[in-house]
Each structure stands twice: as structure tokens, then as C-alpha cells.
Amino acid sequence: MNLLSAIDKIAFYVGDVPVAWYGIIIVIGMIAGLVIICLECKRVNLNVDDAVELFLWVIPLAVIFCRVFYVGARPDRYFPVESWDDFVDVIAIWDGGITIIGGLVGGLIGAGIFAFRMRKKCNFGNIVDLIVVPLLTGQIIGRLGNFVNQEAFGIPITDSRLQTFPFAVWIDDPQGVEEAFRPIVERNTPGWFAATFFYEMVWNTIGAVIFFAIWRKNRRFPGLLGFCYFFWYFLGRGWLESLRIDAVPVTQVACIVVAPLALVLGAAYVLVCLTRQSFRMVNSAAAEGRLDITELSRFDVANYRFVTRMLAKGSSFLWRFYGVTDVPVAKLAEGDYIKKVRTAWKLPKPSKEKDVPAAEV
Numbered sequence: 268m269n270l271l272s273a274i275d276k277i278a279f280y281v282g283d284v285p286v287a288w289y290g291i292i293i294v295i296g297m298i299a300g301l302v303i304i305c306l307e308c309k310r311v312n313l314n315v316d317d318a319v320e321l322f323l324w325v326i327p328l329a330v331i332f333c334r335v336f337y338v339g340a341r342p343d344r345y346f347p348v349e350s351w352d353d354f355v356d357v358i359a360i361w362d363g364g365i366t367i368i369g370g371l372v373g374g375l376i377g378a379g380i381f382a383f384r385m386r387k388k389c390n391f392g393n394i395v396d397l398i399v400v401p402l403l404t405g406q407i408i409g410r411l412g413n414f415v416n417q418e419a420f421g422i423p424i425t426d427s428r429l430q431t432f433p434f435a436v437w438i439d440d441p442q443g444v445e446e447a448f449r450p451i452v453e454r455n456t457p458g459w460f461a462a463t464f465f466y467e468m469v470w471n472t473i474g475a476v477i478f479f480a481i482w483r484k485n486r487r488f489p490g491l492l493g494f495c496y497f498f499w500y501f502l503g504r505g506w507l508e509s510l511r512i513d514a515v516p517v518t519q520v521a522c523i524v525v526a527p528l529a530l531v532l533g534a535a536y537v538l539v540c541l542t543r544q545s546f547r548m549v550n551s552a553a554a555e556g557r558l559d560i561t562e563l564s565r566f567d568v569a570n571y572r573f574v575t576r577m578l579a580k581g582s583s584f585l586w587r588f589y590g591v592t593d594v595p596v597a598k599l600a601e602g603d604y605i606k607k608v609r610t611a612w613k614l615p616k617p618s619k620e621k622d623v624p625a626a627e628v
Contacts, residue, residue: 274415289412296408297326300401307400307482311393317385324381325398328373334360336369340517364443367406368521371497374402392490396482399492403475403500406467413464418443421461421510423451429459433469436462441512448512463511470503488540494533501526541566546574547590 277285301322308318338345338357345357378398382391413419417440424435439457452460478492478499485491505522508514545567552561577585 276415288415292412292415293409296405297322299408300398300405303401303404304397307397310482311389311397313385313388313397317388320384321378321381321394321398325374325377328377329370330360330365330373332369332373332376333365333367334358334369336372337364337366340366340515366518368518374398390489392488392493395490395493396485399496400475400479400482402496403471403478407471407475410464410468410471416442419464419467419511419513421463421507421512423455424459424461433462433465435459436465443513445513445515452512460512461510463507466510467503467507470507471500474499474503487544488537491533491536494529494536497529498526498533501529542570542574543589545570550589550591 274288276287276289278288278291279286301318304318304321305315308314308321313321345353348354348357375395378394379391382389382394385394410419414436417438420436420438420441424430429435436459437457438452438460441452441456444452474496478495481495482492501522505519505526508519508522549558549561549563549567549571552558574589578589578591
């Protein structure tokens, strides 16, 4: 029952400088993520040196933004900054106080910079897919630091049947408690509290297994794992925030907004990718005279008509997006190219009929 009490938060000293278990655990999580990236980087045309560079872009920015978002969500505690001591308090990450949500923003910025540098090798979507499973792995390991620090736990557990790990955890020296929850924590300390950090570890482990399977199979939708991650993580974090005693309102709002938004954007992204892939396949078949031997679905037919109507407006962005680069924009705008493809493709002009059977094509 008093296992937490037996764990010293300080692992060892280097001279007079204490080295905390929390820091060691976070570093182990980072190294585990780097190892996975190094093992999987070949799948996106990168080598180990590239993987290390990606790590060096993502991690520092993630750490900085972890602190920025933590401080920004607590203005009453850290602002205004009126002295040097106040400034040191703002940046004192060594005293604790980071949030993974800020780390996600910083990590995405770092990944974006790296993707721009490596744009001839791979794209941003490939980089996002590469880092999702390592990110979850780092989070899973990092939550062990909350166990040692006696933080990120939940509401008091008063039912004796649940007063055992993994349902609950024994707390006698709580850390990171928000002022609004301090009275209830003090009334129940020492005592049993919901092991929310462990709940999140389990949730993230399930997500990591699912996403690794998707990562191995997904080739058509680079970057899809990014949407999956934001949906999964914020969905889980959303219900955990209702249990945690260090929750802040802005995090709860973010979870409520981000999870459904990621789901909608992910579905839209898949649809856009399907639209582009279908059009490119049909357009290539038409240009090479292979329409008679190309199997087309109702979606391919309807999508072709929809896309050609958009391309006829002459948008250079849409032309590049759909890969139509061999015909001048002006010619498409006049409709000559559309007529030529429809004739070669033997497509009837749009009629009142809702669907055109694939066999007629």
C-alpha cells in the first residue's frame, strides 16, 4: 500500500545536483522513441542519420512548448513577470510543470521544419506517420514518472473494493495539485486516489498497437496516423480530465474540441486522397488509351465529372493537386480538354440520371 512512499524521487546526486527519477524516465521514453524511429525510418526513404536529425528538431521544440503551454494555462501563478526571480520561475522546468499538449504543438513544428528540409526524400505526411507510434511509446513510459512523483492522479477512491492497484494508487505526498482541488486532496491524504496516469498508459498502449498495424498497411494515405493520434489521444484524455485533480479548464475544452475535429478532418482527408487517386488513375488511362481495359467504378465516373468541372475553372492549385500538367490551363478552361477526354472515354454528357453504370463506360 505504501509503495509510493518507499520510492525516493531523487535517483542520485552528481555533486550537489540532484538527478530525479522523473527526468531519467522521460529520457528513457525519448530514447525508446528514437530507437523505433531508427528501426522504421527506411519505410519513408530515410536513414538513421536522418532519424537522429528528426529527433533533434522535434524534442527541443517539444520541451519548450511543453513549458510554454503549461505556464500559459496558469497566468495567475506565473504572471506578471516583475523580477528576475519571476522570470526564472516561468522557465524553471527543472521544478516540474509541463503539458503534453504543448509538446505536440512544438513537435509538429519541428517535424514540419524537418519535412521541409527532406522534401526531396519524403513529405510531411510520411514524417507524421513515422513519429506517431514512437510518440505514444514515449508517453507510455513517461507516465511512470507521474507514479514516482505522486502526480497526475485522480479523485479519491472511497470504495474499499477498488482501493488497490491498478484501479487506485496510494498517495501520501501529492504533487501538482490545482488550487481548486487542494482541499479535497488534503482531506483524503494519505489515501487512495484514481490511478489516472496508469489509465492513460493502458489507453495509449492500445492506441500504439492499433496504429502500428495501420502504419504497416497504410500506403495510400500518408499522414493519416496524425489524425488518428489526435482523435485517440484527446478522446482518452477528455474522459480522464474529468477524473484528474490537476485538470485545468482550457485542457478540458481542448479535448472536447480536438477529438471530434480530428475525426472529421481525418475522414475528409481520406476522401480527398481517394478523389485525387481516382482522377489520376482515370486520367492516365484516358491519356494512354487504356480506358477499354480499365475497370472503373461508379465512384470513378462520378468523381471524374466532379473534378473536371472544378479543373475547368482554371485554378493552378487544383491542376497541380490532381497532377494534370500536360495541358495548358487556358485549354482546359475552354473545355476542349474535357470534351477530348469524354470522347475518348465514351462518357455521356451529364444527364438527369443519377448514376452511370460502370459497364457503359
